[in-house]
Amino acid sequence: MAEFVIYLLVLVGLAYPLGQWMFRMLERERHFGLENLIYKLTGVQPDRQMGWREYLQALLVFNLLGLLVVYALQRVQGMLPGNPLKLAGVDPYLAFNTASSFASNTNWQAYGGETTMSWATQMLALTTQNFVSAATGIAAMIALCRGLLRTESRQLGNFWVDLTRATLTVLLPLSVLLSLILVSQGVPQTFHQPAAVQTIESQSQLLPLGPVASQVAIKQLGTNGGGFYNVNSAHPLENPTPLSNFLECLAILLLPAALCHTYGRAVHDRRQGWALLAAMLLLFVPLTLLCMHYEAGNWEGKEVRFGEAASALWACATTAASNGSVNCMHDSLTALGGFVTMVLMLFGEVVFGGVGCGVYGIVLCVLVAVFVAGLMVGRTPEYLGKKIETFEIKMVSLGILCMPTLVLLMTAGAMLVPSARAAMLNTGPHGFSEILYACTSMGNNNGSAFGGLSANQPYYNLVGGLVMLISRFWILIPVLAIAGSLGAKKRVPESAGTLPTHSPLFVVWLCVVIVVVGALCFFPALCLGPMAEHLRYL
């Protein structure tokens, strides 16, 4: 409990200065040397402003290229250097799934970590995607902020500049810092051959080493979650000490929390940033306490080194943010503990959520809340002085419909396809929970796995790959369209009749909207899974 309080205090304490700093990095007036060099080499005109369609186009093209590169690298890794374990090329279904997974910032790992991917693949393909997929989220968020701030303008900034800055000046320095701290705690960062060690039972074991610290740092910071080792941050080399555990767990929520403040700063109303963060905490804290309560005493599937509380906290943080790294096995959580992790994802990854996408996701919820609340105070709804009209509501609906559609249909499909259904390890409600969790994780670009389910097979690889891509990129269409449409509008001056969107009342209302929309969509599914399991054994 004390750990949780300290965790929250440090998180909230660091988020504000970090958020301000990120704003200054992203919205600097001038480009610095390395940046200019990159623009020159790539032929980008950094001062050219883009409209929302052009911005979206650049974003999609860039990520499509990333997808193709990751796919290709996996297929041909056997022929490339940087492959000390002599791993063969990855099969097409799995390669597609992994490519989608890393392009969409999901980092669902159907593959077996160090035993499937060569160093070259891990570094060139996966680690690069860890950076740029997170940077993509930040870019889209900052474009949305510009739309909210600017008046009668169709310009949302330049995607290439935002991408470069988010990578070079935000994510890179932070992950270098975290890598160094992790190395100090004993996380390997090396190109040495696997170490041969004698175990206590006098058997010899081959320990794969590699550039672990750098990948762990960015997978935690960039809400990626794809670990170097298959058991992720439960592995002693990924997460050796209590301090490393605390910092890695902190890094999960740090950027999503700080970006709330970046948002507040970027729309010139810092109270809005506080309001978003408050709403996230208002949902996160009680659910985490619930999870910790139910996990107390449940040692199955947990690292003894971390204990139940720190494991429950990590489980909640990683599902709240669309991170997906784990330090315990979620399959072994109690029914209600698992329920909490699924609920946190099913909110649509807006409670912290992914880097950048958490903020733009919750802004869509804010627009729904503003629309209904605005009606209830008798005015055409407006947010930050911009009128929310038919076009915006159309786009919000398009964005909000996407995730539940994907998750529900993929789950239903998994129950209907015999091979997908047979992938359950358990029967009954728990077996259903395994499928629901997997579909939820992919549909929300989370990437954590419940375990139990044998997910490396065509249905999950193929459908899951598509679901991850759609879930990640579909929502960007409405988000950027809204940015474009709001940017072109005038700002209505505030008056006594304006609904304040930073007041405690509105924050509570926003939480209610998020919970009600999430709960109404998934209540039946959750009843059949974790709820039934819990009630059955009462």
Next chain:
Amino acid sequence: MKPIYQRALQDSFRKLNPRKMAGNPVMFVVEVGSLLTTVLWARHPGDLFVGQTALWLWFTVLFANFAEAIAEGRGKAQADALRKSRKDIPARRRKPDGSFEEVPSSELRKGDVVRVEAGQSIPADGEIIQGVASVDESAITGESAPVVRESGGDRSAVTGGTTVLSDWLVIRVEADPGQGFLDRMISMVEGASRQKTPNELALNILLASFTILFLLVCVSLYPMADGAISVVVLVALLVCLIPTTIGGLLSAIGIAGMDRLIQRNVMAMSGRAVEAAGDVDVLLLDKTGTITYGNRQAAEFVADGVSLAEVARLASLASLADETPEGKSIVTLASEKFGVHLTPPEGAEFVPFTAQTRMSGVNLGDEQIRKGAIDSISNWATSPVSERLKEAVDEIARKGGTPLLIARNGLAVGVVYLKDVVKTGIKERFVRLRNMGIKTVMVTGDNPVTAAAIAAEAGVDDFLAQATPEQKLDLIRNYQQGGRLVAMTGDGTNDAPALAQADVAVAMNSGTQAAREAANLIDLDSNPTKLIEIVEIGKQLLITRGALSTFSIANDVAKYFAILPAAFAVSHPELGRLNFMALANPQSAILSAVIFNALIIVALIPLALRGVNYRAVGAETLLRDHLLIYGVGGLVCPFIGIKLVDMLVVAMHLA
């Protein structure tokens, strides 16, 4: 049964036509669900549970249709009454040679000139080009007292279907047949030309999205539950989840909003205008008639060299023949304050007011008494006005009043303070507007000093003095540039450009044709303060929509707890623990949820038609109260309601 209900009942069935239902995605889904369950029942007629479910689903659709029909019905009754005054009547059209010919009114075209005598109906909308007459406009305003209409000025417009009571008029026709004011009014009240307003459209999209979501939830539930849930139960669940309460009442709310305007004798030329009224940030109000009573009234006398009573007597004498309200108020003040009761003395020779002399008075033998504007009396007087009186004059002007000098035999002896009287209660109204976040701006032709004084007294936020039509237009444009929505009232032709520019423009029905065409709302009572009521109706409309949407979605929680344990009673008996309401059995639980869902529409029809009460308080307070009533209430109410229905269902052995 009242005919209006009878007609609404028939219409509820007529509206089952799928092509009409398609405009309302929520209710369309319910209708499809009803059909589906009916087919299922037809295959197993013995299954009374399926039969009852089907029946109540049909009721859900019918209740929603009934709500809409009853809202429309009120308008239809009014339209029928209006139609009676629109019958074809003979008109006397002027031929190019100046003589008149008799033609039916349906042959009149824009630009034709007709002559209407006393006792005849006016054949078409038009502008008076000659004559003065009293006109009975009760056919459209409901007001039986006749009004005066005359050429020139701001009372020159006449409406087809009204009747000339005295004298005659020559009118230039301004509307082709079928497009007159009466025709537009009929189609408005009937809802024939009613289009969905932007906000209604946006809400519809949101509701449609919820419907799609719940459709997905129910469709995917079948494989998720391994087919352990019957189709009837799935349909019941779907209908209970989708926002039928707001979906069923949405169009009724819109129609009822228009109807509330009509009941206040305001004609909205589009639904958009009503909605925009709720959003208005700035109200431009004409001083005269809106903020102050149209006429100035005497408030005080000032004397120099003679007693106050003497000034009162002289002023009263000078005003005896003055029939203007100002003149009468002088006589009243003199009698009330100084007991001066005069009858016109013998041999008095009254001097009437003329535009040249700008004073009036009376000659009693050699005593010449005059009252008038400062400069005209100064010119008439033989000795200069004393310093004391000059001071008094300045003082009155500074306070926003109009000073009149009283002079006897070439010497000014006193001043009458004519005061612009601010309407009682207007200040409180402005406070309310301020609480609503609306800025009030007074527009007047007065000089800035006078305007400032009245503005302060009335409590408006800002004023525009010595306003010209151009300045008015600029003021509106400036506010709009800053993102504000501006509302104004107007009646004169010179108001037309500003009316056209304003977002919400209310024209007085007594105003000119140009003003009426530029406006998007017309006030049949010609009461400028009505703008405030229009704003409140606009807000009420939005609030009702928001409140019922919240209520509708909040209801779903209880319905889940009623239906899910029942639906999975066999396959997942452990979910029975979620049956908090202790509903008797699975069938009664599902039936109760469906019945509650249908009945709540009926229960809320009065609220939808009346509208949620609007109070002029800040947005935050308003939101809190409405969330408590419709959000928390919407959460709790169905738990109680479904439990009660369940008890009834069991008691009646329906399940």
